[in-house]
Amino acid sequence: MVGKSQIKFIKSLHQKKYRNEHQLFVAEGKKMVQELLNSDFEVYQIYSTDLNFVESLKNIAELVKADDLKRISNLTTPNGYLGILSIPKPKKIIFDDWVVALDTINDPGNLGTIIRLCDWFGIKNIVCSPNTVDCYNPKVLQATMGSIARVQITYLDISDFLKSVEIPIYGAFMDGVSVNKINFPKKGILLLGNEANGISDDISQVITEKITIHQFGEISTESLNVATATAILLHEIRR
Amino acid sequence: MVGKSQIKFIKSLHQKKYRNEHQLFVAEGKKMVQELLNSDFEVYQIYSTDLNFVESLKNIAELVKADDLKRISNLTTPNGYLGILSIPKPKKIIFDDWVVALDTINDPGNLGTIIRLCDWFGIKNIVCSPNTVDCYNPKVLQATMGSIARVQITYLDISDFLKSVEIPIYGAFMDGVSVNKINFPKKGILLLGNEANGISDDISQVITEKITIHQFGEISTESLNVATATAILLHEIRR
Numbered sequence: 001m002v003g004k005s006q007i008k009f010i011k012s013l014h015q016k017k018y019r020n021e022h023q024l025f026v027a028e029g030k031k032m033v034q035e036l037l038n039s040d041f042e043v044y045q046i047y048s049t050d051l052n053f054v055e056s057l058k059n060i061a062e063l064v065k066a067d068d069l070k071r072i073s074n075l076t077t078p079n080g081y082l083g084i085l086s087i088p089k090p091k092k093i094i095f096d097d098w099v100v101a102l103d104t105i106n107d108p109g110n111l112g113t114i115i116r117l118c119d120w121f122g123i124k125n126i127v128c129s130p131n132t133v134d135c136y137n138p139k140v141l142q143a144t145m146g147s148i149a150r151v152q153i154t155y156l157d158i159s160d161f162l163k164s165v166e167i168p169i170y171g172a173f174m175d176g177v178s179v180n181k182i183n184f185p186k187k188g189i190l191l192l193g194n195e196a197n198g199i200s201d202d203i204s205q206v207i208t209e210k211i212t213i214h215q216f217g218e219i220s221t222e223s224l225n226v227a228t229a230t231a232i233l234l235h236e237i238r239r
Numbered sequence: 240m241v242g243k244s245q246i247k248f249i250k251s252l253h254q255k256k257y258r259n260e261h262q263l264f265v266a267e268g269k270k271m272v273q274e275l276l277n278s279d280f281e282v283y284q285i286y287s288t289d290l291n292f293v294e295s296l297k298n299i300a301e302l303v304k305a306d307d308l309k310r311i312s313n314l315t316t317p318n319g320y321l322g323i324l325s326i327p328k329p330k331k332i333i334f335d336d337w338v339v340a341l342d343t344i345n346d347p348g349n350l351g352t353i354i355r356l357c358d359w360f361g362i363k364n365i366v367c368s369p370n371t372v373d374c375y376n377p378k379v380l381q382a383t384m385g386s387i388a389r390v391q392i393t394y395l396d397i398s399d400f401l402k403s404v405e406i407p408i409y410g411a412f413m414d415g416v417s418v419n420k421i422n423f424p425k426k427g428i429l430l431l432g433n434e435a436n437g438i439s440d441d442i443s444q445v446i447t448e449k450i451t452i453h454q455f456g457e458i459s460t461e462s463l464n465v466a467t468a469t470a471i472l473l474h475e476i477r478r
Contacts, residue, residue: 109348113464120463122455150456180478216361216477217389224359224470225352231467232474238455239419 002047002068010072010084016134023087025136027148028075033083035146042086047072049080074138087136090154095167097187098237099125103158103203104194105132105226112143113227114192119147121234126151129158158191159203165189168208171199172229176210179236190233195226241286241307249311249323255373262326264375266387267314272322274385281325286311288319313377326375329393334406336426337476338364342397342442343433344371344465351382352466353431358386360473365390368397397430398442404428407447410438411468415449418475429472434465 002010012018013026024044027036030053033046037057046061048054049069054061069078093099100123105111111133118126133140135153162169170184171191191207193199199207213224213232223229241249251257252265263283266275269292272285276296285300287293288308293300308317332338339362344350350372357365372379374392401408409423410430430446432438438446452463452471462468 113467116464117467119456120452120454213359213474214477215359217358225355228352228356228467228470231463231470235452235471235474238453 002062002064002072007071010082011074013084014074014138016137019087019134019136024084025087025141026072026074026138027083027085027141028073028081028138029079029142029146030081032141032146032148033081035149036083036085039149041088041149044084044086046084047082053081088152090156091152093125093127093152093154095165095187097125098123098234099127099189100230100234101158101162101169101189101191102126102128102132103191103199104129104197105192107195107226108133108137108139109143110195110225110227111135111137112140112145114230115140115144115151115153116147117227117231117234118151119144121238123234124150124152126153127158127161128153128155130155159206162189162191162203162206169206170209170211170233171204171207172226172233173198173210173212174223176212178214179211179233180214182209182211182236184237184239188237190230190237192226192230192233198223241301241303241311246310249321252323253313253377255376258326258373258375263323264326264380265311265313265377266322266324266380267312267320267377268318268381268385269320271380271383271385271387272320274388275322275324278388280327280388283323283325285323286321292320327391329395330391332364332366332391332393334404334426336364337362337473338366338428339469339473340397340401340408340428340430341365341367341371342430342438343368343436344431346434346465347372347376347378348382349434349464349466350374350376351379351384353469354379354383354390354392355386356466356470356473357390358383360477362473363389363391365392366397366400367392367394369394398445401428401430401442401445408445409448409450409472410443410446411465411472412437412449412451413462415451417453418450418472419453421448421450421475423476423478427476429469429476431465431469431472437462 019025043060047064049066054063167187169189258264282299286303288305293302406426408428
């Protein structure tokens with residue numbers, strides 16, 4: 001059984017403020033919890049309605065009834081597995097490969113999809129401006145489909161970070177050089193901006209090259225969604 | 240003022256059943272309504288809180304109060320513009336370019352994003368299996384960002400359709416030929432399958448070539464999201 005104070009505590013972790021205070025986050029779903037168990041993430045507690053799963057985990061998991069899980073879950077229909085894990089301490093970023101940098105990404109689905117894409121394309125590091133949506137937000141985690149277990153995400157001052165790096169910075173713009181014409185180097189930074197406003201002005205100044213995905217439609221004016229743009233750019237970088 | 244029976248009628252159009260019965264759909268937002276007005280879509284009625292906008296449209300638009308708009312809107316925060324338009328009658332598909340075919344896409348956001356991508360890459364036709372989410376679903380329309388005005392979408396029996404066409408069919412699979420190795424022809428069909436189950440077995444049999452987006456991550460098992468996969472494949476096709 002999950003006690004009242006425990007329920008309150010776990011539910012508080014659905015909010016960023018309390019995640020930061022306790023340096024813990026909640027992940028749900030069998031695949032997600034399993035992938036996090038198989039990673040470097042430190043487990044605080046697991047709750048599950050699955051007896052075999054709980055027994056396989058010995059001391060870190062607690063068997064709970066479906067009703068109890070519902071009380072601590074962030075999902076309308078909880079799916080039997082809920083883990084509480086430590087937010088990892090920031091590690092040094094090693095610049096031996098591409099790094100994705102995000103300036104003010106607001107939409108949880110977009111951030112989650114970008115994390116999943118980085119995992120697919122073997123990108124180990126994402127850096128985010130402090131005002132980018134929190135990667136431990138439940139909606140972000142759900143959209144990562146477990147990829148959060150394999151991609152390191154660091155929140156930092158993007159402007160300072162970009163000024164300090166010694167590898168080329170490619171920023172996605174509407175008016176840059178077509179990606180089809182670029183030979184990407186072995187390492188670099190791919191910078192993507194806000195859904196509505198793009199890359200902010202002060203950050204634009206430190207970019208090595210502005211790049212663009214060639215548009216073929218005739219009269220469309222809307223830009224590509226930032227997650228689909230990331231998909232195409234990472235594919236080109238790895239090509 | 241919008242009367243009670245009118246409110247009931249407009250709200251009914253948020254459901255597929257009534258959209259089909261009346262062959263009408265509701266589109267919201269200034270940009271969306273404007274793009275539909277500039278297209279071949281037939282307008283049934285426009286409601287707006289914007290006097291200048293209403294006056295510019297003469298007989299087809301009605302000025303309403305914010306409260307009235309809230310009563311007919313599908314949005315939590317209506318944004319001042321709501322159009323009711325006719326669902327266009329299916330037109331003949333001309334095979335002078337690529338066509339995107341969708342087998343059982345369930346998620347409204349994915350379909351909307353794919354429509355937006357087709358617009359970006361100048362693809363004029365999408366064909367969908369009858370069990371694909373309705374393209375006049377409010378969430379789909381919102382995700383298209385107005386692109387619905389420029390892409391023709393036809394619901395039909397995908398299997399019969401694919402058997403009848405005389406251009407090559409490329410299906411997205413986990414175990415196909417890498418897209419990096421393919422020289423795509425000037426016209427063809429790009430087929431994408433369901434988010435969880437991929438392309439169904441009976442449809443797999445009529446495919447000319449199975450294609451795959453090369454994965455670089457080491458242990459990731461999850462496939463790419465169908466909308467991000469579409470982004471990369473259309474980019475490659477147009478490359």
